[in-house]
Amino acid sequence: MKIKYRKESEILKALAHPVRLQIIETIAKLRKDECSVTTIQKNLDIPQSTISQHLQILRNKGIIDGSKKGIEVCYKVIDKRVTEIMQILKK
Numbered sequence: 001m002k003i004k005y006r007k008e009s010e011i012l013k014a015l016a017h018p019v020r021l022q023i024i025e026t027i028a029k030l031r032k033d034e035c036s037v038t039t040i041q042k043n044l045d046i047p048q049s050t051i052s053q054h055l056q057i058l059r060n061k062g063i064i065d066g067s068k069k070g071i072e073v074c075y076k077v078i079d080k081r082v083t084e085i086m087q088i089l090k091k
Helices: 006-015 018-029 037-044 048-060 080-090
Strands: 064-069 072-077
Touching: 006 018, 006 080, 018 037, 018 048, 018 072, 018 080, 037 048, 037 072, 048 064, 072 080
Parallel strands: none
Antiparallel strands: 064 072
């Protein structure tokens, strides 16, 4: 039996944590969809180690991607479905 919606289910599982939703919202609203760990930490007042753990989960699921800018890594949301989900959640 082939299981449908496996990837979609994994994305929803990754989003099913309040900190990860806050991280995505912060990334989306700051720096034109790109945001460093330091910026996220300052905006959410959550320890940097916690943010890094959650960013790793989001990155592993293909929701965000990071690019090196100097000594920092800047993240952006790369899965447009997640952007749409966030808009729906804000209603």
